[in-house]
Amino acid sequence: MEKKIQNTFLTIAIIGFGPKGLFALERLIANLQSTKSKKRVHIHIYNRTSFFGSGDVYRTDQPDYLLMNYANYNISFKNKEIPHLQLPQLQEFLPWLTNKTNKTLEEIEYTYSSRKTVGEYLEYCLSMLLSNLPDNIRVTKHIATVVDIIPTKNEYQINTDKVEENSVVKEIMLTTGHFWNRHQIKPSTNSKKYIDFVYPVQEKLQHILNTETVAIKGIGLTFIDVVLALTEGRGGKFIKSNNTIKYIASGREPKVIYPYSRSGLPMIPRKGNTDKVTEFKFFTEDFVQQLLCKKSIDFQKDILPVIKKESLFIFYQTNFRNYNFDVELSDDLFPFKLQIEKFHQQYPEAQKFDCNFFINPFSNKETLSNKDILPYINFICDLVEENEETSPWLAVISSLRNMSVLFSKIYRFGGLSAMSHQKFDSQYFGLLNRLAYGPPVQNMRKIEALIKSKILDFSYARGSKIKENINGSFSIFNKKSTNYVDIHINATIPRAAKNQKRDGLFGKILNRGIISEFVNTNGTSYATGAVAINKKGQVIDNQGKINKHISCYGTPTEGITFDNDTLSNRKNNFSIYWAKHITEQLN
Numbered sequence: 001m002e003k004k005i006q007n008t009f010l011t012i013a014i015i016g017f018g019p020k021g022l023f024a025l026e027r028l029i030a031n032l033q034s035t036k037s038k039k040r041v042h043i044h045i046y047n048r049t050s051f052f053g054s055g056d057v058y059r060t061d062q063p064d065y066l067l068m069n070y071a072n073y074n075i076s077f078k079n080k081e082i083p084h085l086q087l088p089q090l091q092e093f094l095p096w097l098t099n100k101t102n103k104t105l106e107e108i109e110y111t112y113s114s115r116k117t118v119g120e121y122l123e124y125c126l127s128m129l130l131s132n133l134p135d136n137i138r139v140t141k142h143i144a145t146v147v148d149i150i151p152t153k154n155e156y157q158i159n160t161d162k163v164e165e166n167s168v169v170k171e172i173m174l175t176t177g178h179f180w181n182r183h184q185i186k187p188s189t190n191s192k193k194y195i196d197f198v199y200p201v202q203e204k205l206q207h208i209l210n211t212e213t214v215a216i217k218g219i220g221l222t223f224i225d226v227v228l229a230l231t232e233g234r235g236g237k238f239i240k241s242n243n244t245i246k247y248i249a250s251g252r253e254p255k256v257i258y259p260y261s262r263s264g265l266p267m268i269p270r271k272g273n274t275d276k277v278t279e280f281k282f283f284t285e286d287f288v289q290q291l292l293c294k295k296s297i298d299f300q301k302d303i304l305p306v307i308k309k310e311s312l313f314i315f316y317q318t319n320f321r322n323y324n325f326d327v328e329l330s331d332d333l334f335p336f337k338l339q340i341e342k343f344h345q346q347y348p349e350a351q352k353f354d355c356n357f358f359i360n361p362f363s364n365k366e367t368l369s370n371k372d373i374l375p376y377i378n379f380i381c382d383l384v385e386e387n388e389e390t391s392p393w394l395a396v397i398s399s400l401r402n403m404s405v406l407f408s409k410i411y412r413f414g415g416l417s418a419m420s421h422q423k424f425d426s427q428y429f430g431l432l433n434r435l436a437y438g439p440p441v442q443n444m445r446k447i448e449a450l451i452k453s454k455i456l457d458f459s460y461a462r463g464s465k466i467k468e469n470i471n472g473s474f475s476i477f478n479k480k481s482t483n484y485v486d487i488h489i490n491a492t493i494p495r496a497a498k499n500q501k502r503d504g505l506f507g508k509i510l511n512r513g514i515i516s517e518f519v520n521t522n523g524t525s526y527a528t529g530a531v532a533i534n535k536k537g538q539v540i541d542n543q544g545k546i547n548k549h550i551s552c553y554g555t556p557t558e559g560i561t562f563d564n565d566t567l568s569n570r571k572n573n574f575s576i577y578w579a580k581h582i583t584e585q586l587n
Helices: 002-008 019-034 093-101 115-131 221-230 285-292 299-322 333-346 370-384 392-411 418-436 441-452 504-511 575-586
Strands: 010-015 041-047 137-143 146-152 155-160 167-169 171-174 213-217 237-241 244-248 256-260 465-468 474-477 482-485 487-490 517-520 526-531 538-540 546-552
Touching (some): 010 167, 019 137, 093 115, 146 504, 171 575, 221 441, 244 441, 285 299, 299 418, 370 441, 418 526, 546 575
Parallel strands (some): 010 041, 010 171, 171 546, 213 487
Antiparallel strands (some): 155 167, 465 474, 474 482, 517 526
16 A cells, blocks of 8 residues: 555655644645645654644643743744745634633733643644645654664655554655753663653653652753642642742652752743844844854854843943933943943942843852752842833843844854854853743742742752662762752753764664764864754755755754744744755646
């Protein structure tokens, strides 16, 4: 049967069918709708689980307390690129959500939905696509893990962990998740004691007992999901009283939870409001274009000083406006700093700009504790809950998100020198995420309440290491103390690392030479962990040849592109070129 289909259909595979796979299908169908060709097309979509469109992160069996860090107004399905999808009855997220919740647009636009709710919307979009396919297009779902891709004559055999789900195709889009970067911590001999991937949380964490101590590597968004699953997810309640949140324990929580990371600091939370479109003075499109003319770009020398200068300007622009301080804003930094001195002489109570205020507020401390973190969290939450029109720090944070759009043009395809590229990935990438892409403020208030209830203990947050003991338990330690840990959880998002083992599907096709790894050779050499692609997302094999029949989008391109937001169908969307390439074959 497969042989007959192969001879009569143009066969296509999308491997990995979370949001990026869904966005790729949307572009493909929109392009196929626009062509006059009636040639039959058979699209195979592969996903490890039954959650097609939503994927692991947005699967619809998650609890409601796991929130997005992406406000509702940002979420959109239909791509604005031409050709547009011809499916007028498909609702965009906000209208769909108002119908689902019976709330007004004003009530939901700037709030955060649960991951589950967003997953339901993504699955609704897929259902609408599949229910309204043109007669010549067929889509087959495969619940299977793709383990290998083997070239045949002018086609590719897709091998899975279920032989009956294998197929032969001509065109491939790879959007599958964290493919060869997963093993950041040496796995424990006991898989129940060491948890490497936490989703779905209700399944992966259910065996943890209330008598056990837990250590969590990473203090980012996944950390919050884990902590809430082990507390609120076990029947604990967050009660608002006198403008503060208190946690009422259920008795089913772990004995204590020790988070730890390199910085030891939680993320700056977000309120949900739209970012202002900032008119930059220094970090401009012209600045970026001039920088791109350089042979070698260094983030620390060429870019970071301009970001700091722009942040200073934005901070005081807001401060001056708050105090009706009459000043002539100059692009020249020296007279501007003189104006700042004059301003603080006149208004000594006004906030002062200090980079370390957010970057490293405890720079003089090797270790941290709840006494450090608790007031810090309270302070940053109070700050975020201020009026965004008058807060100079919120203006700076918002501008960082706007600047990242311009920075992505520099970062793409090895724009930085190899040494600077590696340093940015290892140091500044995480810092930018912590400052600009944090959780909803209500979730950070819950973390604050859990510290007060002594379930969360930040005594090992900074300057700590962890080792596995002979009996399968762990020890977490720093210069001040050591504690035994029963369960060790990896809550980090893996980044590529040089000399890291390349395994799984991508390891096999890398070894076979179908793909190669993108290595930045500008100056020194840095193996980024990204699949080498051209600017249309088409893979480059080990001989340096472009393969137009295999493309990548999303996670496989991290390290060659910057800011692959899971729910953005605009940023670095290589499926636009992929869909056009396929459609051209039909005309």
